[in-house]
Amino acid sequence: MAGCFITFEGGEGAGKSTQIERLKARLSEMGQPVLVTREPGGSPHAEEIRAFILEGHAKHLGPFAEALLFAAARIDHLDKTIVPALTSGTHVLCDRFADSTRAYQGSLGNIDKGLIDRLETITLRGVKPHLTLILDLPAETGLARAGARQAGKGEGADRFEKEDLSFHQSLRQAYLSIARAAPERCAVINADQNPDEVAAAIWAALRERLPQVTEPPARSLDVA
Template sequence: MAGCFITFEGGEGAGKSTQIERLRQRLGGLAQPTLVTREPGGSPHAEEIRAFILGGHAKHLGPFAEALLFAAARIDHLDKTIVPALNRGTHVLCDRFADSTRAYQGSAGNIDEALIDQLERVTLRGVKPDLTFILDLPAETGLARARERQAGKGEGADRFEGEDASFHHSLRQAFLSIARSEPRRCVVINADQEPDEVEAAIWAALRERLPQLAENRLPDNAVRPLDVA
């Protein structure tokens, strides 16, 4: 049986990494094979492109050049990581995917939607998420969280965190527009609440949309394995 492909989207500071890890632990406790990955990145060549983009080295080339770089990284990620995992029955949890290109470069970057559509067709080759969680919160709240995280790590803002407030407001609306256009795939989660509440909302939505993932695959008398990060 093929694995399920679940993506997490949203603006900066939405808490995607936290919620992906919580979902990984829940699925691991049910003996559901799970792989966590991210974009840009998730494979050796894609990680190299990630460092180049987030370091701001492609910004002067413009949004379309960035979209092409993201597409190149995504092709490698799909070929080397995502598709092989799905084919062996492993569920894939991905921090960002094609919706981020549509939102960041397409909408906020003002690239024509038809051009983004064509780029997706070439890049994805029919691979789409089974379920996408869009973690939504006010741009100001997300940026404040991102700055707090940066301060804790002693890091500065990356390529997109450093954009002005209007960019991040546009970004939020772009993700909500994607959710409205694909309601069968996308679930909007209120991320402006405590992590436990966000986790509960995600789990409730997953049980409704992909109930097979909430099934315990361990026999009743089995010893539950330790969860290893």
């Protein structure tokens, strides 16, 4: 059986990385094969593009150029990491995917929706998440969390974390709009809770949408 493709989306500081690691641990304990990856990145060439974008080198080129760079990284990520894992029966948990391009460059960069649709069709070639978990919380809360995380690690803000509050407020609305447009694929999770409550909500969404993922894999019986 092919693996399930589950993506995590949301604004800065929504807790995607924390919840992905929690879900990975829970599935692994059950014997479910699982791979964690991220975007941009997830494969050698895609990681190179990630560094270029997040360091701000592409910002002056404009939103469409950034969208093209994300698409190039995504193609390599799909070819080298995601598709082979899914084909082997491994569940893939991905920190951001195509919805991030739709939200950041499409909605906030004012790129025509039809153009984003065509770019996505070319890039994904039919590969789409079985479930997208959108971790939602007020932009002010998310930015405060992101700032605390950066301070704790001694890191600076990346290309998108440096944007102002209005950018992040609009980003939140862009994600909620994506969820409304694709309710069969997207589940909005209240991320303005403690991590245990968020994890419980995520697990409930998986049990409802992808019950095969939340059960231990069936063992084959030896036939004498």
